[in-house]
Amino acid sequence: MFSNILIIGFGLIGSSIAKGVQKNNLSKKITVFDTDKTVKKRIVSSKFKHIQYVDKIEKAISDADLVIICIPVLEYEKVFKNIAKFGKSNLIVTDVGSTKLNIVKLFNKNFKSKFSYVPSHPIAGTEKSGLENGFAELFHNRYNIISPTDNKKTKNVITIKKFWENLGMQVDILSAKEHDRILGITSHLPHLLAYSLVRTAMKTEKSMKSNIIKYSAGGFRDFTRITENNPNMWRDVFLANEKIIVELSKSLIEEIKEFGQDMTKKQSSKLHTKLNETRKVRKGIIKAKMAGKFIPND
Amino acid sequence: MFSNILIIGFGLIGSSIAKGVQKNNLSKKITVFDTDKTVKKRIVSSKFKHIQYVDKIEKAISDADLVIICIPVLEYEKVFKNIAKFGKSNLIVTDVGSTKLNIVKLFNKNFKSKFSYVPSHPIAGTEKSGLENGFAELFHNRYNIISPTDNKKTKNVITIKKFWENLGMQVDILSAKEHDRILGITSHLPHLLAYSLVRTAMKTEKSMKSNIIKYSAGGFRDFTRITENNPNMWRDVFLANEKIIVELSKSLIEEIKEFGQDMTKKQSSKLHTKLNETRKVRKGIIKAKMAGKFIPND
Numbered sequence: 001m002f003s004n005i006l007i008i009g010f011g012l013i014g015s016s017i018a019k020g021v022q023k024n025n026l027s028k029k030i031t032v033f034d035t036d037k038t039v040k041k042r043i044v045s046s047k048f049k050h051i052q053y054v055d056k057i058e059k060a061i062s063d064a065d066l067v068i069i070c071i072p073v074l075e076y077e078k079v080f081k082n083i084a085k086f087g088k089s090n091l092i093v094t095d096v097g098s099t100k101l102n103i104v105k106l107f108n109k110n111f112k113s114k115f116s117y118v119p120s121h122p123i124a125g126t127e128k129s130g131l132e133n134g135f136a137e138l139f140h141n142r143y144n145i146i147s148p149t150d151n152k153k154t155k156n157v158i159t160i161k162k163f164w165e166n167l168g169m170q171v172d173i174l175s176a177k178e179h180d181r182i183l184g185i186t187s188h189l190p191h192l193l194a195y196s197l198v199r200t201a202m203k204t205e206k207s208m209k210s211n212i213i214k215y216s217a218g219g220f221r222d223f224t225r226i227t228e229n230n231p232n233m234w235r236d237v238f239l240a241n242e243k244i245i246v247e248l249s250k251s252l253i254e255e256i257k258e259f260g261q262d263m264t265k266k267q268s269s270k271l272h273t274k275l276n277e278t279r280k281v282r283k284g285i286i287k288a289k290m291a292g293k294f295i296p297n298d
Numbered sequence: 299m300f301s302n303i304l305i306i307g308f309g310l311i312g313s314s315i316a317k318g319v320q321k322n323n324l325s326k327k328i329t330v331f332d333t334d335k336t337v338k339k340r341i342v343s344s345k346f347k348h349i350q351y352v353d354k355i356e357k358a359i360s361d362a363d364l365v366i367i368c369i370p371v372l373e374y375e376k377v378f379k380n381i382a383k384f385g386k387s388n389l390i391v392t393d394v395g396s397t398k399l400n401i402v403k404l405f406n407k408n409f410k411s412k413f414s415y416v417p418s419h420p421i422a423g424t425e426k427s428g429l430e431n432g433f434a435e436l437f438h439n440r441y442n443i444i445s446p447t448d449n450k451k452t453k454n455v456i457t458i459k460k461f462w463e464n465l466g467m468q469v470d471i472l473s474a475k476e477h478d479r480i481l482g483i484t485s486h487l488p489h490l491l492a493y494s495l496v497r498t499a500m501k502t503e504k505s506m507k508s509n510i511i512k513y514s515a516g517g518f519r520d521f522t523r524i525t526e527n528n529p530n531m532w533r534d535v536f537l538a539n540e541k542i543i544v545e546l547s548k549s550l551i552e553e554i555k556e557f558g559q560d561m562t563k564k565q566s567s568k569l570h571t572k573l574n575e576t577r578k579v580r581k582g583i584i585k586a587k588m589a590g591k592f593i594p595n596d
Binding site for chain 1: 481489493495515521532550553558569570572577580
């Protein structure tokens with residue numbers, strides 16, 4: 001499919017892509033660039049075969065026909081500048097970032113005439129970060145959202161769609177705006193909430209920390225899993241999608257307040273109705289799965 | 299261990315206890331009472347052996363030497379009255395309720411001189427409710443908190459401790475007040491939050507419901523699992539522990555607001571510190587496990 005794929009940023013996602021590419025023979029060569037200088041050694045000690053670590057980003061870019069950017073979403077500009085300067089004319093650029101509108105705007109403003117970029121977001125991951133934890137099957141039966149910069153299904157969009165499908169993904173095409181709104185609800189707000197809940201627990205139960213850990217199976221732990229994620233990555237997600245996330249969090253605060261008001265005997269039937277309605281959404285997820293709709297596993 | 303255990307309320311927990319009791323030979327006989335009249339048939343069709351369903355609670359209570367109450371926490375009073383009236387003199391009563399202070403108060407006020415009660419709370423469950431989903435191993439390697447009504451480790455407390463240990467549980471003894479506070483943080487507040495998040499999503503994305511379900515793997519689904527729980531049970535938990543839950547939810551709202559304020563470039567290093575600190579709590583859970591401390595599995 002490609003001659004030389006360059007992966008910029010070699011963590012969990014980058015290394016999983018490398019393994020998937022090798023397993024499915026999608027490129028003759030894989031090159032890696034990472035500003036973290038330990039990556040070079042760790043590639044060797046993790047027994048990645050046929051992967052070339054390149055020290056100079058200029059060199060790495062000039063040899064590639066596909067660049068996959070796997071770095072925090074507020075660090076793209078520098079990379080885009082290098083790609084504009086050193087990229088081949090037939091180069092395709094894609095990424096794996098969790099926000100899209102900020103990047104599409106940056107690209108359309110300064111880099112549109114310089115190279116071809118197909119924004120993508122594989123909704124896949126584990127709570128473990130680092131290249132040591134990468135595996136080819138990470139993407140199997142997961143969704144990937146492609147948000148074309150001009151909202152058109154060009155030849156390169158189709159190529160990138162095919163690329164992710166070859167890694168086992170189900171690809172959807174949505175505008176960057178839609179993407180950020182949906183991910184705001186399904187991912188960014190839950191993360192904000194998970195962090196806030198853990199902080200509330202830390203604040204309230206300083207002397208009881210071990211109890212919180214011990215008894216976390218009652219619900220708390222479900223929420224802590226996602227707080228294990230990479231803080232650099234998530235700081236950038238929060239900053240990049242700030243407007244939508246803050247708007248959603250205000251709406252959430254209203255729900256929490258209302259919930260508190262309903263916790264009285266007088267409101268108990270209203271409370272029951274709420275719990276019942278909410279349960280139906282969960283049941284919807286399960287039902288959609290059973291009906292054969294494609295819903296990734298828990 | 300016992301001659302006749304009566305289980306009042308035969309759902310997921312009650313039926314799992316029955317299976318555990320049989321597997322470990324903890325009672326000669328098991329009797330079941332449930333106000334839901336379908337339970338009788340479902341016990342037969344689910345192939346429970348040697349379990350006797352009794353229609354009259356008076357008769358069921360008068361034959362038992364252990365009663366385990368497995369019903370919502372605001373429905374105990376009626377059962378307590380019947381136990382006071384019909385229970386044997388050597389009867390021990392325990393329960394599995396998720397709140398303790400309200401029940402201990404009720405008991406100490408009206409029933410203290412009538413029978414012996416050892417409040418317990420097995421922190422175990424799945425998102426599936428109903429007797430059809432019960433299994434003996436539900437309690438394996440899980441915590442159980444016993445909150446003695448007079449804060450003393452009496453003979454009966456030790457008997458009940460042993461009973462749960464025989465089902466595979468690790469038993470801790472805490473006051474009812476401590477129990478409600480810790481569970482408020484580790485279970486009740488997370489549940490309130492999960493419900494509120496799902497409701498926010500329902501409200502915000504009416505037209506996008508299928509998208510929310512499709513892309514729920516990004517974090518949202520972690521939160522929806524616990525909303526599948528029994529609404530009757532959870533309505534009562536919220537009402538019974540209202541004071542602590544509302545206090546905690548206020549603290550949480552402050553965290554969410556502060557988080558929103560930190561989502562600016564200016565505060566980005568503060569935001570990063572927060573994410574990093576929070577991550578440490580999760581790492582604490584994993585570390586405690588690896589150090590051989592007893593922390594139940596995810």
